[in-house]
Amino acid sequence: MADALPKTPMLDELEKGGWPSFVTEIKLAAEKNPMGKDLLGLLERSYKEKIGHWKHGGIVGVMGYGGGVIGRYNDLPEEYPNISHFHTMRINQPAGWFYTSEALRGICDIWEKRGSGLTNMHGSTGDIILLGTSTDQLEPTFQDLAKIDFDIGGSGSDVRTPSCCCGMARCEWACYDTMAACYDFTMTYQDELHRPAFPYKFKFKFSGCPNDCVASIARSDMSIIGTWRDEIQIDKDAVKEYADSGMDIDSDVVGNCPGKCMAWDGKELKINDKFCVHCMHCINAMPKALRPGKDRGATILIGSKAPIVEGALLSSVLIPFIKMEPPYQEIKDLVDKMWDLWCEEGKNRERIGEFIQRIGLGNFLDEIEVDPIPEMVAHPRENPYVFYEDYYEDEDEDDEEGDDE
Amino acid sequence: MADALPKTPMLDELEKGGWPSFVTEIKLAAEKNPMGKDLLGLLERSYKEKIGHWKHGGIVGVMGYGGGVIGRYNDLPEEYPNISHFHTMRINQPAGWFYTSEALRGICDIWEKRGSGLTNMHGSTGDIILLGTSTDQLEPTFQDLAKIDFDIGGSGSDVRTPSCCCGMARCEWACYDTMAACYDFTMTYQDELHRPAFPYKFKFKFSGCPNDCVASIARSDMSIIGTWRDEIQIDKDAVKEYADSGMDIDSDVVGNCPGKCMAWDGKELKINDKFCVHCMHCINAMPKALRPGKDRGATILIGSKAPIVEGALLSSVLIPFIKMEPPYQEIKDLVDKMWDLWCEEGKNRERIGEFIQRIGLGNFLDEIEVDPIPEMVAHPRENPYVFYEDYYEDEDEDDEEGDDE
Amino acid sequence: MADERRTDYGPPHYEKFLPPIIKENYGKWKYHELLKPGVMVHVSESGAKLFTVRAGSPRLMSVDKIRMYADLADKYCGGYLRFTSRHNVEFLLTEQSNIDPLIDDLKKIGHPVGGIANSISAIVHTQGWIHCHSAATDASGVVKAVMDDLYEYFTETKLPGKLRIALACCLNMCGAVHCSDIAILGIHRRPPKVDHENLYKMCEIPNVSASCPTAAIRPATVDGKASVEVDEDRCMFCANCFTVCPAMPLADPLNDGVSIWVGGKVSNARHEPMFSKLAIPFLPNNPPRWPEVTSAIRKLVELWASNARKYERMGEWIERIGWPKFFQMSGIEFQKEHIDDFKHAGLTFKRSTHLTF
Amino acid sequence: MADERRTDYGPPHYEKFLPPIIKENYGKWKYHELLKPGVMVHVSESGAKLFTVRAGSPRLMSVDKIRMYADLADKYCGGYLRFTSRHNVEFLLTEQSNIDPLIDDLKKIGHPVGGIANSISAIVHTQGWIHCHSAATDASGVVKAVMDDLYEYFTETKLPGKLRIALACCLNMCGAVHCSDIAILGIHRRPPKVDHENLYKMCEIPNVSASCPTAAIRPATVDGKASVEVDEDRCMFCANCFTVCPAMPLADPLNDGVSIWVGGKVSNARHEPMFSKLAIPFLPNNPPRWPEVTSAIRKLVELWASNARKYERMGEWIERIGWPKFFQMSGIEFQKEHIDDFKHAGLTFKRSTHLTF
Numbered sequence A, B: 001m002a003d004a005l006p007k008t009p010m011l012d013e014l015e016k017g018g019w020p021s022f023v024t025e026i027k028l029a030a031e032k033n034p035m036g037k038d039l040l041g042l043l044e045r046s047y048k049e050k051i052g053h054w055k056h057g058g059i060v061g062v063m064g065y066g067g068g069v070i071g072r073y074n075d076l077p078e079e080y081p082n083i084s085h086f087h088t089m090r091i092n093q094p095a096g097w098f099y100t101s102e103a104l105r106g107i108c109d110i111w112e113k114r115g116s117g118l119t120n121m122h123g124s125t126g127d128i129i130l131l132g133t134s135t136d137q138l139e140p141t142f143q144d145l146a147k148i149d150f151d152i153g154g155s156g157s158d159v160r161t162p163s164c165c166c167g168m169a170r171c172e173w174a175c176y177d178t179m180a181a182c183y184d185f186t187m188t189y190q191d192e193l194h195r196p197a198f199p200y201k202f203k204f205k206f207s208g209c210p211n212d213c214v215a216s217i218a219r220s221d222m223s224i225i226g227t228w229r230d231e232i233q234i235d236k237d238a239v240k241e242y243a244d245s246g247m248d249i250d251s252d253v254v255g256n257c258p259g260k261c262m263a264w265d266g267k268e269l270k271i272n273d274k275f276c277v278h279c280m281h282c283i284n285a286m287p288k289a290l291r292p293g294k295d296r297g298a299t300i301l302i303g304s305k306a307p308i309v310e311g312a313l314l315s316s317v318l319i320p321f322i323k324m325e326p327p328y329q330e331i332k333d334l335v336d337k338m339w340d341l342w343c344e345e346g347k348n349r350e351r352i353g354e355f356i357q358r359i360g361l362g363n364f365l366d367e368i369e370v371d372p373i374p375e376m377v378a379h380p381r382e383n384p385y386v387f388y389e390d391y392y393e394d395e396d397e398d399d400e401e402g403d404d405e
Numbered sequence C, D: 001m002a003d004e005r006r007t008d009y010g011p012p013h014y015e016k017f018l019p020p021i022i023k024e025n026y027g028k029w030k031y032h033e034l035l036k037p038g039v040m041v042h043v044s045e046s047g048a049k050l051f052t053v054r055a056g057s058p059r060l061m062s063v064d065k066i067r068m069y070a071d072l073a074d075k076y077c078g079g080y081l082r083f084t085s086r087h088n089v090e091f092l093l094t095e096q097s098n099i100d101p102l103i104d105d106l107k108k109i110g111h112p113v114g115g116i117a118n119s120i121s122a123i124v125h126t127q128g129w130i131h132c133h134s135a136a137t138d139a140s141g142v143v144k145a146v147m148d149d150l151y152e153y154f155t156e157t158k159l160p161g162k163l164r165i166a167l168a169c170c171l172n173m174c175g176a177v178h179c180s181d182i183a184i185l186g187i188h189r190r191p192p193k194v195d196h197e198n199l200y201k202m203c204e205i206p207n208v209s210a211s212c213p214t215a216a217i218r219p220a221t222v223d224g225k226a227s228v229e230v231d232e233d234r235c236m237f238c239a240n241c242f243t244v245c246p247a248m249p250l251a252d253p254l255n256d257g258v259s260i261w262v263g264g265k266v267s268n269a270r271h272e273p274m275f276s277k278l279a280i281p282f283l284p285n286n287p288p289r290w291p292e293v294t295s296a297i298r299k300l301v302e303l304w305a306s307n308a309r310k311y312e313r314m315g316e317w318i319e320r321i322g323w324p325k326f327f328q329m330s331g332i333e334f335q336k337e338h339i340d341d342f343k344h345a346g347l348t349f350k351r352s353t354h355l356t357f
């Protein structure tokens, strides 16, 4: 324990400056744990050589779970033996990332004992990342965590740990209860989360309004984004206050409205809600005066992902508006149908967004029995290459056309 | 000649109504020419049967020319013998489609004698279409036309008949002399126009300003569209007149400016020309008050086409601004380079727009020795799949990188 | 030289055909004004005035009709006239007093005056059953029926902006169909019926297979003859195979018809040029007057005319209100066919929550 | 039950971790206000007030640091705290008077307060050389260097709008790199060096060939061993082959580095979500402080900050002025690399004459 820390002149540079230093954090851990010491040494070496020293992970994990652990081995185990294994455990965070000091201390105590004492609070998907331990400590760590009710998150071709914005807990704009939904979905899909059986990963993210504070439209296979479908609530007096306090409502609010559906005559703010695209801008700009309508729910979108392989995707609209009421059965039924289809027809390492593009959105909708609606597209097709599905046979003049026409 | 016209009850319906009737035209021709008579009969039959009766054309033409005639045969030659051959001749129109009555009568006399007496004034590409004659009349028609100085236009895999808007002849917005340029290019490329030797067709269209009255951005492999690069000329008094006469300058003009670079305070119209995108809208709306700047030229764009096979394309920017001065050598040099490359590397039936997409715009530019500039793209790439061209070798620490970096 | 065969002399030089007023004021026009529907004046920096009278034309014209035009040009404007890029005829006058008599004479020979400014101009169109082997519908007939119906919008200027209609009789799209406010497109809906008897004589099999964008065509031996077979599920009726091989006909009276497309534009005014988008996947061929087509188009025109803001082209209007509203207001049913499934399909999906309810 | 192994019990229910004020006002918040950088108040319909103090975090944290946070939460807000979606720490206070003492204590342990409203928040980032085998650059080190440099923009709210930076250490893009105002992306620039000795032992050759989006990989026998060969001209360094096969490493000290991307966004506010676009194709890895990267980013931030209108995110600003102006103003040289040449490349060409000069 009391071994001197390795010399890390390059890393030491990164203890300078205003922003909190991860090097300082590793040093804090290294004081108690030789893993941290070796990590410092290895990282300093990477800095010098400008190359990483980690190898592809093997399959490691805890009993009965197929995911949640990222196996990692370094390629210089003789020199850095304490991190020759250095596996990461992904622990499912509580919805909205709320904690008590007690809960955090519980995690800290376990990880100080069983692992490197280093974490990410949190990973990009949302998990608590317990950064680095050896293979033999995986199961005991899990057992210890179970005692304080923390379970493992996703990795591999499974449901990944869902995440959500703080929603109704701390935000006035939440159009549905994101934390309740996130928790509910997480619990419903425990099996799919822990036992990879899909063609590839599948992520859920829940945002309470179109500001999308968990980036769900960019980073989840299913994005559930709150919205409303009645009129924006206007507090006229508060509008006046903003105007009086010098806000340029015309250029700041009206001029930025993508629906081009607002008018301000210097006295009254009018919104033609029929053309409002629910972008949130006016509400963001005047939080005291404007609020989302009262008939609230969510838009369900599908398919976003990072670029590998077919190029990055944003999610696209599947259901323009749905009421978000437990047990969210309609959505879950849809999820089941989509998974069945994707598991059946999807290629290995093909995310659902890529799958839909490959088979065609129209065919996908046919299979999951959802009617096509114009809300699903930015615009109808521009090319004339239409697969008309039925034609009249001349031998037999019966109407062969289906009900589509 | 005096044979009765065939019974055409369906076509007769199309002699009713306010718009001038093509049926009446065919009947006019049919009175003098049996081809017209048979055409009426065949067309009436198509109307009844809801199907065309023309077959793929064979290769027919005039001596020494590889294009300009569309061969056509009907599939019921016994019943409609006068149009068993019914080839169309494409005749190169004068630039801007200006005529004297004398010139028109010259064409009419020849076509009455040698063909069906039916025409299209004009075809979509711009030619005078002489609609229907027999194989033996092709060469004599050409000889007759030569006497009145009309030459044949393009068809097949060649330069197609260039066309242009009336430009400086009748329009106050022409930023260069479209008719002069169209005539000049037509004369320069007579050989390429008459002797198909390309992978596919190649069209030039010349519009005097971004209103693009010959649809060049949508329908030509090379689109030459007039523009200016200095300030829009403003006549303040005329602006005032528009305002006084009740024009809502704010919503009609300023509000529609895509550059968002106009301001109107009720008295003065200001344009921040740095951000003007040269769309023409404000000038169109206030022709007496605003005019394009004085430093005029054209934008050269490349590659538009109809959908077959890879999907329709609009032309894309190759040269944002070039002065349009005879002999337009810089443009022609570029054309030569592009054709050389496309003829060498293009696939059969691959338009140049498709070709560029296949080999990549960057590679295309390399080959024709044009530097890439941001004006050529709507935006830089979004995917990270960059073909970095040079890398450092570790064996040999010399800088292997090219001048691109 | 007289005995040498003359070739490659090109079209006559346009200057021969320009009236004196144009030669004198070439490049010196200052502004123009609409005087009344179909009539405009261009005023030169010199003060000279050129009056243009634009008359609608069927484009398919007999030489006799052209001679009538020539006569009118002689009578009213020194024999000078021109055609437009949309195939209308323009008489170029210097005497304002000649305008009305010319219009009267044009009416007598059945040619309406109009098409300038906020109106519907002539329909850019193609050959159809008059001359093309590829047509899935007629061209001139549909155009005549539609223009009869929209006549008032040609002769008056009561629209929010310009409206450009085009027709193409097959997917080759000769004309401006892919970028028109409203486009009428002839379509096949039945895969090619392969003429196995003759294919090997007429076509090169590798070319035929290669021509298909969806790889629906495979070489096959049928009744002992080299031929091809078509995987019908993969065929989207583009007729590219037929273009390269006559033994692959798609035309079929029961299944051919037209589709309607909306919202394209060419000009750079305000919005960048746009492609037309599918509005109505199929309407039957119903000669001679295609009533389903004319009524569908009238509805579209009127919907746009009564809802668009000044200057707003069809596509700009729809973009502002959104496609869902367009389908709702037009009563057109949104179907699977509307969803793109070609190469760049994914880019047409709605990838935001910008929705109206 | 005690002896049965417990699995699939899921995360703890969030309600256990909510402070009483949140439980009482759950779903009843009415509005919020920024009190000062990093501090906001949410006011409930009931009148209750919740004060949030947001502190910047390195994300990579030792358990000791987490305990310090826990101590501060105990001291100032009943033990309640949360983390944000960008990995900052938020203390949830009911006593306004506790705000300043908390901020002081945070400063003492080296954590700045800020990141709310018109500021730069923490950089969403990834593992880098700390833990991932795939990294082309480090994550935490670059982030630390950049945030040190941009410190004032975290602690103050002097920007036109929000600015979101993200970093991913390879093209897998764990994180929000593809939709960030500014993105830092680790890149390889050298094709995989195939380990022919071991490939056949470690990887399935058909999978390896199939993994390549550009079909650059072909099966081949090298020194008598089954292996693959890479057509280097077709390789664009995506490392997808390496993901499926460890014998295809791309990492290379001389050629790895970062590229800078701009103009993406996620929110639907005003403009629809957008992808980030390539700004700077290559900057070298220059540990420990990546000076080329920090200075490039500062320039971009300042260019945007001094030119954008209020609320205008980076991408909205660039869209308004146009990319040519962006390149001109930023002094970044436009190169071949900027031109898309992947599947939908043609759709990124400029297909209008809407140009500025």
Ligand code: SRM
Residues within 6 Å of the ligand: A070, A072, A088, A090, A120, A122, A123, A124, A125, A126, A127, A128, A129, A153, A154, A161, A203, A218, A219, A220, A304, A305, A306, A307, A308, A309, A351, D125, D126, D127, D131, D132, D133, D134, D172, D173, D174, D175, D176, D243
């Ligand atoms: C830990 C984490 C980065 C972080 O530091 O936060 C991470 C780390 C890895 N990601 Fe990721 N991804 C992480 C969030 C993401 C995200 C962001 C998100 O979920 O919001 C994305 C982009 C969104 C998406 O899903 O597309 C992401 C897209 C990828 C991809 C590309 C997937 C694709 O379809 O394009 C890969 C490659 C793969 O799956 O083969 C990938 C693969 C990996 C692997 C497993 C590398 C590999 O090929 O084996 C990394 C393990 C690193 C390590 O050694 O620990 N990771 N990965 C994030 C998970 C933490 C957590 O559970 O909370």
Ligand code: SRM
Residues within 6 Å of the ligand: B070, B072, B088, B090, B120, B122, B123, B124, B125, B126, B127, B128, B129, B153, B161, B201, B203, B218, B219, B220, B304, B305, B306, B307, B308, B309, B351, C125, C126, C127, C131, C132, C133, C134, C172, C173, C174, C175, C176, C243
């Ligand atoms: C006559 C004309 C239509 C008309 O009635 O106006 C026409 C008629 C034909 N076009 Fe066209 N095209 C005509 C203008 C166009 C245009 C419009 C233009 O030039 O502005 C286009 C769209 C723009 C473009 O070039 O892409 C056009 C795109 C096509 C195509 C699709 C080419 C493509 O790359 O997608 C074909 C198919 C082909 O070339 O195999 C085609 C093929 C044909 C053929 C030759 C049919 C064939 O496959 O053999 C037609 C002969 C009809 C006939 O029997 O006379 N035609 N064609 C136009 C030529 C008249 C003239 O010379 O003035």
Ligand code: SRM
Residues within 6 Å of the ligand: B096, B164, B165, B166, B167, B170, B171, B172, B173, B211, B212, B213, B214, B215, B284, B285, C032, C083, C084, C085, C086, C087, C088, C115, C116, C117, C118, C121, C122, C124, C161, C162, C164, C176, C179, C180, C181, C264, C265, C266, C267, C268, C269, C311, C313
């Ligand atoms: C005569 C003609 C050019 C020629 O050389 O033949 C012409 C002539 C004029 N155009 Fe055009 N345009 C002509 C075809 C076009 C086309 C091409 C087409 O329709 O296929 C376009 C692009 C259409 C499109 O965007 O789809 C076109 C887009 C415009 C515009 C932009 C309108 C817009 O708001 O998008 C203007 C400006 C305006 O009208 O204010 C314009 C304006 C004009 C002006 C006012 C120019 C001038 O000052 O003389 C001319 C009379 C206007 C009118 O017809 O209302 N011209 N104009 C063409 C007449 C065709 C016809 O018979 O109707």
Ligand code: SRM
Residues within 6 Å of the ligand: A096, A164, A165, A166, A167, A170, A171, A172, A173, A211, A212, A213, A214, A215, A284, A285, D032, D083, D084, D085, D086, D087, D088, D115, D116, D117, D118, D121, D122, D124, D161, D162, D164, D176, D179, D180, D181, D264, D265, D266, D267, D268, D269, D311, D313
């Ligand atoms: C705490 C957090 C949610 C959470 O559950 O963790 C959150 C909280 C709030 N967001 Fe957010 N946003 C949070 C991540 C995001 C993200 C996701 C991200 O950055 O990865 C986005 C999308 C970013 C993007 O578009 O790229 C996001 C886009 C917004 C917007 C839209 C801003 C815009 O103009 O585009 C608003 C509205 C505003 O700021 O006026 C907003 C507004 C808010 C408000 C004002 C909502 C409220 O009334 O409470 C909260 C404080 C604002 C602030 O930080 O300035 N929040 N917000 C996240 C804080 C992250 C951080 O530590 O900085």
Ligand code: SF4
Residues within 6 Å of the ligand: A165, A166, A167, A171, A172, A173, A174, A175, A207, A208, A209, A210, A211, A212, A213, A214
């Ligand atoms: S997504 Fe909407 S509801 Fe959720 S925290 Fe952000 S602003 Fe609030």
Ligand code: SF4
Residues within 6 Å of the ligand: A256, A257, A258, A259, A260, A261, A262, A271, A275, A276, A277, A278, A279, A280, A281, A282, A283, D270
């Ligand atoms: S939410 Fe957006 S679209 Fe709707 S009125 Fe407000 S600014 Fe306009």
Ligand code: SF4
Residues within 6 Å of the ligand: B165, B166, B167, B168, B171, B172, B173, B174, B175, B207, B208, B209, B210, B211, B212, B213, B214
């Ligand atoms: S393109 Fe421009 S210059 Fe040519 S006629 Fe049209 S408006 Fe005039």
Ligand code: SF4
Residues within 6 Å of the ligand: B256, B257, B258, B259, B260, B261, B262, B271, B275, B276, B277, B278, B279, B280, B281, B282, B283, C270
């Ligand atoms: S030409 Fe177009 S972009 Fe330029 S100022 Fe006029 S309206 Fe604006």
Ligand code: SF4
Residues within 6 Å of the ligand: C126, C127, C128, C132, C133, C134, C135, C136, C168, C169, C170, C171, C172, C173, C174
């Ligand atoms: S659109 Fe098709 S059918 Fe009509 S003329 Fe052109 S090629 Fe022939």
Ligand code: SF4
Residues within 6 Å of the ligand: C191, C192, C211, C212, C213, C214, C215, C216, C217, C230, C234, C235, C236, C237, C238, C239, C240, C241, C242, C250
């Ligand atoms: S019509 Fe088109 S899609 Fe159908 S078989 Fe022929 S080429 Fe293929």
Ligand code: SF4
Residues within 6 Å of the ligand: D126, D127, D128, D132, D133, D134, D135, D136, D168, D169, D170, D171, D172, D173, D174
């Ligand atoms: S971005 Fe790449 S290198 Fe970084 S953590 Fe993700 S997979 Fe690993």
Ligand code: SF4
Residues within 6 Å of the ligand: D191, D192, D211, D212, D213, D214, D215, D216, D217, D230, D234, D235, D236, D237, D238, D239, D240, D241, D242, D250
């Ligand atoms: S890095 Fe990508 S492009 Fe290069 S060989 Fe590997 S898979 Fe193919």
